[in-house]
Amino acid sequence: MSGGLVLAALVVWAGGWWMNARLARMRARPGLGLAAPVVFGVTVLLMWELVVRGLNVPGAILPPPSAIGSAFVVNGGTLWEDFVQTFLKGALSGYAIGCGLAFLVALAVDRSGFLKRGLLPIGNFVAALPIIGMAPIFVMWFGFGWQSKAAVVAVMCFFPMLVNTVQGLAAADRMQADLMRTYAASPWQTLAKLKLPAAGPFIFNGLKICTTLALIGAIVAEFFGSPTLGMGFRISTQVGRLALDVVWAVILVAALAGSAFYGLVTLLERAATFWHPSQRGR
């Protein structure tokens, strides 16, 4: 117990509050938009450090950010290998397979009412399957390597992508479709020139939802059997070893990877659908 550190945490909190209140009252200036979240984040980290140290919270319950940072640096090589295994191999390949297949199926569903009525309910059913039910089965089918994780991710991503794309392909106005018809456009031309551009925001919406799902799916699937590397493996084994600083370091990696992945897809969306009302005026 050290009251001084806890008191310091309260001072930091008050200071952060005051700074952000001042920032909120300032007139907009370039770079100012980032200042408030940065101040908030730094305040939270400082308070975390001071409170954990001040109250002598055991490292097995909650390590201070400084310990997490040093675990992140010390275990850099291991964390990188885990990242490659879970994110680059498991999550990304599953993401590509799941989203790619969903896109193709959506094109087929859009062309055929029969498929729409038959496939979408099944898609709904698959979406309701809990990951912890599927993961052990996929480990049995596809082995302990990253392939089974990719399969889980593909199944998780498939449905949100399918629904969004089907919705997007139906977004073009009746009037616009009639116009294409008067031009004697073939279905493929209509798709390429009208429907796909109109569906852009919807498709990217599906892609963005799937970035988070892919990372979660790949990590959780590793809890059900894995080789001796991977982010999910690291989290579950290091919790057992009470190395919570390493667990938090993996969580940091997951947060960075997830944010970067989401950000990348958002940038792609801006480049691809710059013409759309939702992207204008930014």
Added chain:
Amino acid sequence: MKLLKTLAAASLLATPALAQDDDVTLQLQWVTQAQFAGYYVALENGYYEEEGLDVTIQPGGPDIAPPQVLAGGGADVMLNWMPSALAARERGVPVVNIAQPFKSSGLMLTCWADSGIESPEDFRGKTIGVWFFGNEYPFLSWMSQLGIPTDGGDDGVTVLRQAFNVDPLLQRQADCISTMTYNEYGQVLDAGVGEDELVTFLYEEQGVSTLEDGIYVLEENLEDPAFVDKMVRFVRASMRGWKWAEENPTDAAIIVLDNDATGAQTEAHQIRMMGEIAKLTAGSDGTLDPADYQRTVDTLLAGGSDPVITAEPEGAWTHAITDLALQ
């Protein structure tokens, strides 16, 4: 009522135990099963009550690390394998062994006979399923003593992180898997595999066994005479429960079933488990044998590249409780 109590205990996992004089919360290291028969017998037969204790037994599970529950104040006393407890000690959760009801270890590797494995040297180039979450230490220490790398290749073993089932062996995804004599080994046999199709390696026979299912408390609590007194009574009643369970394995298994809130366990499986558990608790009156402790520590210190513990532990066990409890 009992069921409600267990459910309530399970739902209150994260809340600190109420520090009343005679309340004891015990954190098991796995789900309710005959592995913990002694404690359930002591509860059911009123041995705890006779000692003036109100004991709550909290089942564990695949994602519950007992040392963490203890450190967080979620329990007063826990069951743990010694490697995991010593690792926790080195990690700043100073747990102390106050009693050791299990004399021998039930950990073994079960391999397909047709994989050509006859001796530990034959593990090279094979795939072995290992439990992690604190249960990997005995295996890693054993391999490093044999000088077999655990990162795959023709010369080393490929390690799979095995879930707590026997599928990897039955599916032939692994040549060997980790099993407990009293649990998973029986599951393999239940799946229709004959004993002659299997080759088994008991850690106990390989001389690399580590102590399992000891009773641990936080070191700082042992400075409190009231707590020590409570633990003396707890250990005494628990050992009474264990000896009763050894003598009445079938009845003990039924008591465990009655206390299983999940309904996941079957009678036949629990009776067989109790029979195997009785072999492990036989020969211990609850007192830790320092020689067993030393063997455990030596095995772990030989852990090679990724040691479980880096230094000889100090004060990791005490006879203070058992000396008083078993007079």
